[in-house]
Amino acid sequence: LQLVLERANKVVKQVAETEKYDLILQDAVYINPKHDITDKVIKALNAGVK
Template identity: 60%
Template structure:
């Protein structure tokens, strides 16, 4: 799941990395050229740099929001799949009650290993 999300967003991540590098280079060039620039040219380039930085920050935020949304979708899908497997095991083994958290439980009643085994066998799609 994590690998799939990384692949899904790899192209956008590369674009952002490239934009960040270009932005740094632009800032370094401005710093280097500052002593020789006229006041008008300096102001223009500073404004351009600030605008590009703002666009870059927006793009980063948008991507992070998209990553978060997809992560939540995948997490929800995995929870639904897990709950289905837990229900199937509980019905097959005639378990009366399944709880997610407990103060104490006898390890012989723990279904976690079986659930993980089945999810892994299914490839946790």
């Protein structure tokens, strides 16, 4: 499980840097869909981004 979380966090950081986000929140009360990077992270994980 630790390896999965490390890989996911690495991909989140890569997406955030590529998309020029200043802040990524794991949990939020409300998120405007235009700022939701979940699908991008899942696609990157499925593609085997390292």
